[in-house]
Amino acid sequence: MRVGQRYQGWPSLYDVAMPISGREQPLIRVLYDESRHDLRDPAHPRPVRLYLWEPEHPLAVPAPLVVVSHGTGGSGGDMEWLVRPLREAGFRVMALDHHGNNFVDGYEPEGFLHVWERPRDVSFALDALAREQPLGPVGAAGFSLGGYTAAALAGARVDPQIAWAVLSGAVPLPGIPEFPGVLEALRKKYPEDESSRLVLDGAGADLLDSRMRAVFQVAPGVGGFVTPESLATVQVPVEIRWGGADTVNPYEVDTRPYLEHIPTANGRSAGPDVRHDDFFAPEPADPTVRVRVGREATTFFLQHLG
Secondary structure: OEEOOOOOOOOOOOOEEOOEOOOEOOEEEEEEEEEEEOOOOOOOEEEEEEEEEOOOOOOOOOOOEEEEEOOOOOOHHHOHHHHHHHHHOOOEEEEEEOOOEEOOOEEOHHHHHOOOHHHHHHHHHHHHHHHHOOOOOEEEEEEOHHHHHHHHOOOOOEOHHHHHHHHOOOOOOOOOOOOOOHHHHHHHHOOHHHHHHHHHHHOOOOOOOOOEEEEEEEOOOOOOOEOHHHHOOOOOOEEEEEOOOOOOOOHHHHHHHHHHHOOOEEEEEOOOOOOHHHHOOOOOOOOOHHHHHHHHHHHHHHHHOO
16 A cells, blocks of 8 residues: 555655635545555556544544545535534545545445445554554545445445346346436446456445444435345444435335335434435535434534544
C-alpha cells in the first residue's frame, strides 16, 4: 500500500482542504490500494478518496468514527446532510468516493456492478487511519448502494449465483440511469470466463470488519441479492429508514430482506410520500426528510458509539 503517493493522471487531492456547501471543510486524501488495480489503468493501484471531518466538540478521545458510504454514482463529498449532524454531535466522520462509481472521477462498469469492492474500500481506509492514530468506536452509515456497503461490513454477503445470473443476462438488470448500457460496457472489458471468475470469487467473499459496532442504512439497495443466511449472522445494531414512495429501491425488494433477516435490525418508513430522490435531489419533494433522517442517524450512533 502506498498512502499519499500521486500517480500520473489522477487528481493531486492528497491532504488538501475543500469546502462542502460552504459549511464544513473536510481534509481530502487519496490513498492507493495496491491489492487491487485502477479500473482505467491496471498498471496502477486502486484509488480511494477520503473526506475527513473532525468533530466540533469530540465526545471522547479518540472520538468515535462514523464511515459514510454514498449511493450509486454519488460522492462522499455530497453527503453533507448526514455528515453535518454527526460532526456537530461530536463524531469524527469519514466519507469515501468509491472508485468507478462516483461523479468526481467518472464511471466504470465494475464500479456499478462489482458492488462487493465497496466494503473493501472502507476496510482499507480504516486500516490506513489506524496506522496513523488510534481509532475510537466505529460505525457505518450508507445511502442506497451505500446501505448495502454498510451492511456488508457487518456480515452481509451477495449471492454469487444471483449476481452472475444478472451480469450474464439470465436475469434482467434494472435500469441504471447514471450508466445506461452498463452490462454491455462490462462485457467489452472482460471475456465471459474472466467476468464469471471475478463475480464468483468476489461476490460471496467475507467482508465482515470486526471494528464495525453499529450500522445505519438509508433506502438501502441490493437487498434482493444478499443471502438471508449471511444477514442472520449480523450481530451489531442495525437501524433502517426508507421512503414509502421509493421506486428505485422498493421496500419489498430491497429493504425488507435486511429488516426481516437481520436479527438486530429495526426501522421505519421516513414517510409514505418520500421518494428515493428526496435524499439527494437539489429540490426534493420533501425538503425535511434529510434533516430528520440525519438527526435520527445521529441519535442512533450516540446510543451505540457515544
